[in-house]
Amino acid sequence: MANTAKKTSKLSTFTSANHPVRRMRRFREMMIELVLFLAAASSVLVTVGIVWILVSESLPFFQTVSLVEFLTETQWTPLFAEPKYGILPLVCGTLLTTFVALLVAIPLGTISATFLSEYTNSTVREIVKPVLELLAAVPTVVYGYFALIFVTPLLQKIIPDLSGFNVLSAGLVIGIMIIPYISSLAEDAMRSVPGYLREGSFAMGASRFQTSFRVVIPAAFSGITSAYILGISRAIGETMVVAIAAGMQPNFTLNPLQPAETITAYIVQVSMGDLPHGSIGYQSIYVAGLTLLVMTLMFNVIGYYLKKKYRESY
């Protein structure tokens, strides 16, 4: 009893700023703050480090190859005897695969999100959603062989002059691969649209379809945009499927029936060889990586502005 009273009195006493108890407390707070700061700073530092390395390793490349050549030359053959350094074929291949993938993933992802969010009850959703998300758990190398060994021969029955390695089948399979990313995020966005907006629409005599497409999707547009941006980033960064099924031939073409090479596939191809450190081929990996970073950054910025522009308060 006496002990408790003593403790209480000690706790409630005001101590001077330099009292050891207060100094200790300040020190502890400072340490905690420092640890939290370091944890938060680590991801920023890693990002800065990656950008720094990409830029510093790319700079020597641009001393040999002019930026104009890099951006306008239509061939990419850094390892040939007469090397050409035009990034366009790789950018083209990347954008084309991404485009084909999005053509599959955006409609299917949005529709499955709408179905899951607006049309099903919780029982069906609890079964369908995990199955759909399983698509994301399949290793990408499996998708690659799926594209090469199953999808391409299937497509060749419809399009006879389709080459064995082509953008179309790689793009389609990447599209299927990113459906769960899009549908899952888009569904979350749609489900967070408050029920009173839906009721307002139904009360006006709208059908479920009209309510979904005229009220819920516009209201969830900002979240759905994030889902699309994530899908785009995944498609641009996808490596294994294109490396296996798209042919690793840097063609400057917009024809998805042709083989092509994406930036990521080039990096894989070249990294596996034994390039001497500091050679121009070695530097070209960094340049390709930097280009990829700039591209994804661009899409993220566009997405950020779309999100801001269409953010709805409800």
Place this chain on the structure above:
Amino acid sequence: MVEVNPNLQLRAEVKNLSFSYSTEKKVLNSVSMPIYDTKVTALIGPSGCGKTTLLRCFNRMHDLYKVKEYQGEITLYPEQMNILSKDIDPIEVRMRIGMVFQKPNPFPKTIFENVVYGLRVRGVKKTSFIQERCEKALQQAGLWDEVKDRLNSSAQMLSGGQQQRLCIARALATEPEVLLLDEPTSALDPISTAHVEELIIELKKDVTIVIVTHNLHQAARVSDYTAFMYLGDLIEYGPTTKIFTNPADKRTESYITGRFG
């Protein structure tokens, strides 16, 4: 049992309506009452008495959720169709019976698109007609002068009271036969509330109104007929003046004098 006044035109009639959300507990217990044409009928009663549940039967809102059985009828005049019948599509019911909710719920669209939403949903294409209806509905809702210069700005920019009047305009644009108001002023400040109440009195010239309200003064001010409900039962129904000055039932009297509820 509620007597139907033969001198008045009926717009709807509730007949022995029972309803429950889950199997055990009945939320409405054999409610019967008339809804007279171009009159305001107020539903009053303490929380949980079933007044909102009753209101939401009129436009089959309960059908949106795991469906419960409606027992009894709501007959819509003049063709005397039972709107609770399984053969009737709830969408058709909602096309004829508009609703305004407790919380203003404008869609994340422009003011114009909010008002004409019902017309768009009905597939109306003619632009001149749509614009005409939009102006008329906004005028009826007393909002036209405030928003006519910014029809294309977002409805979310409006104040709470304006948003609620926008929701009323949205419901009016399709010229409903009955307008259901579910505590339409409970989220509004006194000035906006007065606005909406004036509007209700103005509107009853053209449309039949059923209003749920917690505010007894409001019921007394705006309604012609009042139904007092308690624990799922309709305790008393009659002309508002009678209910508020000379109620027949002890419970009604206790409620309107503020002894419970």
